[in-house]
Amino acid sequence: MLEPRDAQDLRQIVADAASQGRKLELRGGGTRAGFGAPREVEVVSLRQIAGVVDYDPAELVLTVRPGTPLADVQALVAGQGQMLAFEPWGDADATIGGTVAASVAGSRRVTAGSARDHLLGLTAISGRGESFVAGAKVVKNVTGYDLPKLMAGSWGRLGAMIELTLKVLPRPRVTATMLATGLPPRAAHAAMACALGSNAEVSAAAHLSTGETLLRVAGFAPSVEARCMALPALMAGHCPLQRLTEEEAAPLWQRAMTGAELQGSVRWKVHLPPARAPELLERLAPLGAGWAMDWGGGLVWVTLDDPGTQVRDAAAALGGEATLIAAPQDMRATVPALQPRAAGVMALEQRVRRAFDPAGVFATGRFMEDADADQLSA
Template sequence: MAFLQPRDADDLTEIVRSAASAGEKLELRGGGTKADFGAPRAATVVSVAALSGVIDYDPAELVLTLRPGTPLAEVEALLAAEGQMLAFEPWGAPGATIGGVIAAGVAGSRRITAGSARDHLLGFQAVSGRGESFVAGAKVVKNVTGYDLPKLMAGSWGRIGAMTELTLKALPAPRMTTTMVAEGLGPAAAHALMACALGSNADVSAAAHLARGLTLLRVAGFAPSVEARCASLPGIVSAHCTVRRVADDEAAGLWDEAMTGSGLAGETCWRVHLPPRHAPSLVARLEPLGIDWAMDWGGSRVWIAHAGSSLAVRQAAADLGGEATLVRADAAMRAAVPPFQPRAPGLAALEQRVRLAFDPKGVFATTRFAEDAHADLLPA
């Protein structure tokens, strides 16, 4: 597998232009932490690791512009030094880059109240599959400059363009964060508790539940407000259970488990998005597989891990109005099963035509995603 590492945006533009002319396929890569997502494939890897660094950061305006190869850890440290944060709570393995996080649409437990990655991407510069540079959005929070392409770029997995610069909205970090825990609840009772807490005036910013019976409620903000809301929560949820505070270091590990699904047992792992009221039914239907699982986003996201290569998770998700993404599996299963839930024909055709508008020759359409394998053959 060939490997290219452009030094700057001009290098990247020339690489894409040459690939388009030669009919070659390119796979964009940041830190490589998600290289095993999708089918095994043979494509020239283009690393954007050298396109790194902060271009502009104005803490007073809560706006940060930087290059896509900037490590996520460096971005978070820079913001933390100014008492700020990326509100959608991105996460990733060591080496993850901010460009990769945006391209994969990664968002943590706070997403349920703070929004997703696409809600905080204000603008970007990129190179299309034609080898042409283009700009979308703006370096301001309020922007009405035409089509909202940043929402299209976030979660695109590098299939519509190679970002060379991106601008993100930052927010003040909470002065205090506290986690309340309930113990011993089953999935249905945990969902009822999370719904009660999230809908209350306690302003709970995140809610999750682990298979071993731990339900997590996060309260964040100014210290006096957090103390008052934490004092009120036991009364608010008294009809469901009792809750207690946990230490910050213990809470961090619990939230990481709920947010990433990384600690679940089983060589096959799925990420399911569905209406939160159906999360308990999903777990109940899949229990015969011997699953390990965790709920996040109040039940809207459920991580499911199991042994073997059963597709029952995907079918159950579809039956309950959701979709299942194959996150981790052996190479044989990844080669046979598309990572994303198959779309309805009309929606699939629309998505393909959108990508075709940015990448008419299918430069970024590798066999990583089954639906893109022949994107360059679609009619214009």
């Protein structure tokens, strides 16, 4: 494993790989190293390129290097009464760079957006071994192309981020969770849609296979209290509600946003129109799938032991897509991690990658559709 100490080291490593025809896989904390197809590739760890570059709480802007532990970033902004806008989550070794590169977003995604919505700017190294800057260290930036949106969720296929500028938000003074129990998926979706569309300003909504439906309300204490008092009447046509303590609610939200407690050797992350989530679960019921629903139904974690692609097929039929998060090695070797796209879309994606990485340094085989990206004409 290569461990560059700074941006200059990393530029040299990438430039050498480009000139020698070698492949490099960028890695943060390695918490998602098992994602994608099995591959033999040289790993470049960014853990030593860490630390806070600049933090201006008054301007709600943080610039940080990619190897900085996610937990440290969250603790830093929490100390100023703030939070990362997209509610990232990860294991103890997760880094901020890896979190953004994987576009991780928690339950607040349904109202606050994802990492790509809050990555204001970056400095990165392309597959040529050249530095480039995109965006700006301000909340509003309208000049040029919005390259940060390409980099967030790119899984290191476009370049190595060496600085990230992120928007932060004030942390709510109070957060409360209202709970309904015993609702089947269709009734739960209707309840979540009602809550999210109401004037109660519900910031997150989730439903678990064990029957819990969760609604989150956050803000200043008087506002939260008033909205929590109003919600039972607003939801009277759907379900009775009770308020949970923070200690009771935290593990339920963790289950919803990560699907971590679901049993099964194969794990899928399904994005689809929220109204179609109940139908997806009905189609998968004969397979005995485990599941958890977040983002008001827009995200469904699905686990099972069947190595087939029934989950992906069902998601596609309902206008969604399924990402293979974890599976035995033989399945990962034959089933693409990402939902296959139309040929035209895939060709466009490959040309974009070619522009950043003409030698295919970052086309490691992790994503099967990337394998021949460096064979495309410029």
